[in-house]
Amino acid sequence: KQLELAGAEVVNYQETIREKIVSSIADPNIGFILLVLGALGIYAEFSAPGMVAPGVIGGILALLGLSSLSVLPINWTGAALLLLALACFVLEAKYPAHGILAVGGAVSMILGALLLINGPPDMRIHFATALSVTLPFALITTFLVSLVLRAQRNKVMTGESGLLDEIGVAHSALRPEGTIFVHGEYWNAVSSSIVEAGSPVRVVAVDGLTLRVIPENRPEN
Numbered sequence: 001k002q003l004e005l006a007g008a009e010v011v012n013y014q015e016t017i018r019e020k021i022v023s024s025i026a027d028p029n030i031g032f033i034l035l036v037l038g039a040l041g042i043y044a045e046f047s048a049p050g051m052v053a054p055g056v057i058g059g060i061l062a063l064l065g066l067s068s069l070s071v072l073p074i075n076w077t078g079a080a081l082l083l084l085a086l087a088c089f090v091l092e093a094k095y096p097a098h099g100i101l102a103v104g105g106a107v108s109m110i111l112g113a114l115l116l117i118n119g120p121p122d123m124r125i126h127f128a129t130a131l132s133v134t135l136p137f138a139l140i141t142t143f144l145v146s147l148v149l150r151a152q153r154n155k156v157m158t159g160e161s162g163l164l165d166e167i168g169v170a171h172s173a174l175r176p177e178g179t180i181f182v183h184g185e186y187w188n189a190v191s192s193s194i195v196e197a198g199s200p201v202r203v204v205a206v207d208g209l210t211l212r213v214i215p216e217n218r219p220e221n
Contacts, residue, residue: 028117029129031068036133038062040140073118081112085134089141094149102142109134163187166203167216170195180213187211 015023025031041058045051088105095101113130117123168182174191180201181187189211195201200216 025064025068026071028069028072028123028125031065031072032113032116032125032129033065033133034061034068035065036137038065040137043141043144069116072123075115075118078112078115078117081108081115085109085112085138086141089138090145092142094145102138106134106138109138163203163206163211168201168203168211168213170197170199170201173197174201174213180211182211189213191215 025034038058038061041054041061043058045055045058085105085108088101088108092099092101092105110127110130113125113134114127116125163183166182168180168187168189170178170189170191171181171186172178174180174189174195176191176194178189178191178195178197179186180189182201182203188209189201190207190213191201192212192214195213195215201213202216203211203213205212
């Protein structure tokens with residue numbers, strides 16, 4: 001066929017904003033980065049509920065990353081390696097193994113990123129991208145998980161739970177009722193036996209505004 005181009009008008013094509021966004025995230029390397037950043041934002045929101053911004057931004061980035069990778073042929077072995085990496089980072093923070101789990105997670109994440117896309121080399125995630133994303137992600141994730149676990153393990157120092165098992169001093173004689181000084185405050189208390197003023201007591205229960213105590217120098221029955 002012969003094209004008749006005489007008098008044809010040349011029109012410059014301009015991409016729309018939507019087309020620019022889609023073309024910019026179509027690169028699997030960009031999609032992988034967006035997905036990892038989104039996962040960090042969502043995890044930060046779950047770690048400290050109420051901040052809102054990390055959760056919203058993380059959700060948007062994660063959806064953009066999934067949108068980018070969803071049109072590409074996914075290798076499920078690579079996806080499984082990425083999930084294994086996340087599990088290793090969490091276990092490293094919960095059960096420190098001298099960095100063995102963290103290193104294993106980093107290696108698993110790099111391999112997972114490299115194997116994630118089934119396609120020609122131009123469509124796959126580059127090694128430089130996998131490495132530059134994995135190392136900060138491993139450090140940040142392990143740090144955040146360790147902070148959460150440490151906060152859960154710390155003893156509650158406020159409210160009723162903060163008074164249990166605390167050592168106080170009898171402000172007045174407990175026969176069996178009286179007052180004690182504990183946790184920087186004066187409380188009404190009921191003792192399991194007579195306690196003289198100035199003697200140490202241990203809080204064993206909280207009953208409203210009254211504490212139940214036992215003499216500290218005697219074992220609890």
